[in-house]
Amino acid sequence: MNNILNVNLGNWRLDNPVIPASGTFGYEFSQWYDINILGSISLKTTTREPRFGNSTPRVAECVGGMLNSIGLQNPGIEKVISEEIPKFKKNFNKKIIASVGGNSIEDYVFVSKMFDSMEEVEILEINLSCPNVKNGGMSFGLDEKTVYHICEKIKNSCKKKIYIKLSPNVTDIVSIAKSAELSGADGLVLVNTLLGIAIDACSGKPIISNIFAGFSGPAIKPIALRMVYQVFKNVKIPIIGCGGIRNADDVIEFMSAGASAVQIGSANLVNPFSCKNIIDDLPKKMKKYGIQKIEEIIGRSHCI
Amino acid sequence: MKKQDFLKVISNNLIAKNIFKMCLVCGCDLEFIPGQFLNIKIDGFYLRRPMSICDFENGIITIVYKIVGKGTEALSKISKGNKLDVIFPLGNGFDIKKSYDNITIIGGGVGLAPLYFLFKTLKKMNKKVIVYAGFRTLSEIFFEEEFSSIGEFIISTQDGTKGNKGLIIDILDKDCDYYFTCGPALMMESVRKILGQNGQFLLEERMACGFGACMSCVCKTKFGAKRVCKEGPVFFANEF
Structure with missing residues (x-):
C-alpha cells in the first residue's frame, strides 16, 4: 500500500482516506473489486429492531443527483452482528465503521453498546441525520442540546470512539458540531443528505412514496464542502467529509477544506468502481498538484 | 459474472x-x-x-x-x-430448469419484452408453450411477427383493434402446468388468481444501483424483504 495516501482518524491509521458511506455499500462490492483497497467501510445504519423501511418508490432522479427514502431498512442489531459482519469479514480484513440509528436515545445506546464489544468495529458512527424516518434520525441532529445529550449518553456507555454524522438541514452547522465536540464526540461526519422532494409534472404527485427524501450526489458538493470548511475552523476533532464526492479532485478539495478522510455515497450506486477509481487516481492528481503526502493538505484552504 | x-x-x-x-x-x-x-x-x-x-x-x-x-x-x-x-x-432471471412441459406465458404491454427471450429459450428446449399478449390498442403492439414465427401467440387489445377484444386474462386457457408472466401488477395478480401458484413473476421497480447495494427496489414477500434487483426481478408466485 502506498503510504503517501495514509491518513489518521485520531490514532487510527488508514491506508487511504476513501471510505464508502453508510447505506451505499455492501460486501456485494467484492464482486467488482478487492474491497481491501479501501481505507475502511461504513456499514448500513443498524437499529435495535429489524426495519423494513419505507414503501416504494424509494428513489428518484434529479438534476445533479438523486433522492432516496429507504427508511433505514436493516435486519436489526442481532442479525447484523451474527450474519452481516461475518459476511463482511470474509471479504474485508480491516476495521470497520458501524453506523448506529434509533427511534429513541435508549435505542442508540443499546445498539452502540452491542457494537462496542465487537473487535471488527473501530468507530461508532452515530447517525443523527437520516431524514427518512418518523422518529429519531434527523430529529435528533437538529438541535444542539439534543445532540449534546445523546452523544454524552453514548460516550459514557461505550469505549470505542464515536463520530457523529450530522445533518446539513440546519441553520448553523457550527454550533451543532461544537456541541457534539463538547459532549465528548471523537469526530464528525459531515454531512448526510439534504431534505428534498420530487414531483411528477404530469400527475402533480410526489414521486417518492414517503414524499420527502434525502438529496445526494454532485449537486450537494458545494454545500457539504462549505460545511466542512466552516466546522474545521471551529472544532479540534477530526472530520470525515461526505457529500457529492465522485472523483479524486473532490477528495483533495474536501481535505483542503479540513476533512481528514472522506466518505463516498451515491457515486457507488452509479458506478460500482467509484471508490477504486478514486484510490487509483489520487496519486496521479497529487503528483500533478505537487502534493507529497495527502495528509499534509488537511485544512490548507484556511492558510491561503 | x-x-x-x-x-x-x-x-x-x-x-x-x-x-x-x-x-x-x-x-x-x-x-x-x-x-x-x-x-x-x-x-x-x-x-x-x-x-x-x-x-x-x-x-x-x-x-x-x-x-x-x-x-x-x-x-x-x-x-x-x-x-x-x-x-x-x-438479476436472477427465470428458473427454467424444472421439468414442466405445458407452459403458458402471459405478457402485458411492454412487459412482453423480456418474455421473448424466455419464449425462444423454452422452444429450443422443445417445450409446449403458448404466449398470451395483452395490449391497449393496435398501435402499441410489437414483436407480433417475432413471436408468431416461433410458436403460438395470442393477442388481445382492450379496444378490440386487433385480436380478441378485452383483457388478456379473460381468454387464458387454464390447462397449463406452469406459467411465466410480466406486465402491470394488476394483470399479474389476476393471472395468479386464474392459474394458481405454479408460476413466476418478473417484477419492475424503480432502482438505483441495480446490484443489491442501495435497497431502493425492495418488495415484501412471505419470506421477508427481497431486492427486486438482486433476489429478483423474477419471483415465484408462491412468494407473495
Missing part, C-alpha cells in the same frame, strides 16, 4: 407507439438467463435505467423499451454507432 462495459449501439428504432427496440453489441463470451436485465447510463442523467433483456443472440443484446419519462426519451434519441455505459447481466 457481472461487468461494466461500453456497448456499441447498432440500432435504435421505433417499433410501435412510444416503443423502441435497441440492439447493443456485447461479444459472444457471455451467457444470459431470460429475465435478467441491464442497467444503462444515459448522458445527462444521474441514475442508470434498468432494462430487461428482450433477446440475446450472436453477441447482440436486444432491449425493447417504452418512453415513460425524460430518461427513456433521451435513450430513444441515441443514434447507432454511439456507445453506452452498461452494467450487466443483473
Whole structure:
C-alpha cells in the first residue's frame, strides 16, 4: 500500500482516506473489486429492531443527483452482528465503521453498546441525520442540546470512539458540531443528505412514496464542502467529509477544506468502481498538484 | 459474472407507439438467463435505467423499451454507432430448469419484452408453450411477427383493434402446468388468481444501483424483504 495516501482518524491509521458511506455499500462490492483497497467501510445504519423501511418508490432522479427514502431498512442489531459482519469479514480484513440509528436515545445506546464489544468495529458512527424516518434520525441532529445529550449518553456507555454524522438541514452547522465536540464526540461526519422532494409534472404527485427524501450526489458538493470548511475552523476533532464526492479532485478539495478522510455515497450506486477509481487516481492528481503526502493538505484552504 | 462495459449501439428504432427496440453489441463470451436485465447510463442523467433483456443472440443484446419519462426519451434519441455505459447481466432471471412441459406465458404491454427471450429459450428446449399478449390498442403492439414465427401467440387489445377484444386474462386457457408472466401488477395478480401458484413473476421497480447495494427496489414477500434487483426481478408466485 502506498503510504503517501495514509491518513489518521485520531490514532487510527488508514491506508487511504476513501471510505464508502453508510447505506451505499455492501460486501456485494467484492464482486467488482478487492474491497481491501479501501481505507475502511461504513456499514448500513443498524437499529435495535429489524426495519423494513419505507414503501416504494424509494428513489428518484434529479438534476445533479438523486433522492432516496429507504427508511433505514436493516435486519436489526442481532442479525447484523451474527450474519452481516461475518459476511463482511470474509471479504474485508480491516476495521470497520458501524453506523448506529434509533427511534429513541435508549435505542442508540443499546445498539452502540452491542457494537462496542465487537473487535471488527473501530468507530461508532452515530447517525443523527437520516431524514427518512418518523422518529429519531434527523430529529435528533437538529438541535444542539439534543445532540449534546445523546452523544454524552453514548460516550459514557461505550469505549470505542464515536463520530457523529450530522445533518446539513440546519441553520448553523457550527454550533451543532461544537456541541457534539463538547459532549465528548471523537469526530464528525459531515454531512448526510439534504431534505428534498420530487414531483411528477404530469400527475402533480410526489414521486417518492414517503414524499420527502434525502438529496445526494454532485449537486450537494458545494454545500457539504462549505460545511466542512466552516466546522474545521471551529472544532479540534477530526472530520470525515461526505457529500457529492465522485472523483479524486473532490477528495483533495474536501481535505483542503479540513476533512481528514472522506466518505463516498451515491457515486457507488452509479458506478460500482467509484471508490477504486478514486484510490487509483489520487496519486496521479497529487503528483500533478505537487502534493507529497495527502495528509499534509488537511485544512490548507484556511492558510491561503 | 457481472461487468461494466461500453456497448456499441447498432440500432435504435421505433417499433410501435412510444416503443423502441435497441440492439447493443456485447461479444459472444457471455451467457444470459431470460429475465435478467441491464442497467444503462444515459448522458445527462444521474441514475442508470434498468432494462430487461428482450433477446440475446450472436453477441447482440436486444432491449425493447417504452418512453415513460425524460430518461427513456433521451435513450430513444441515441443514434447507432454511439456507445453506452452498461452494467450487466443483473438479476436472477427465470428458473427454467424444472421439468414442466405445458407452459403458458402471459405478457402485458411492454412487459412482453423480456418474455421473448424466455419464449425462444423454452422452444429450443422443445417445450409446449403458448404466449398470451395483452395490449391497449393496435398501435402499441410489437414483436407480433417475432413471436408468431416461433410458436403460438395470442393477442388481445382492450379496444378490440386487433385480436380478441378485452383483457388478456379473460381468454387464458387454464390447462397449463406452469406459467411465466410480466406486465402491470394488476394483470399479474389476476393471472395468479386464474392459474394458481405454479408460476413466476418478473417484477419492475424503480432502482438505483441495480446490484443489491442501495435497497431502493425492495418488495415484501412471505419470506421477508427481497431486492427486486438482486433476489429478483423474477419471483415465484408462491412468494407473495
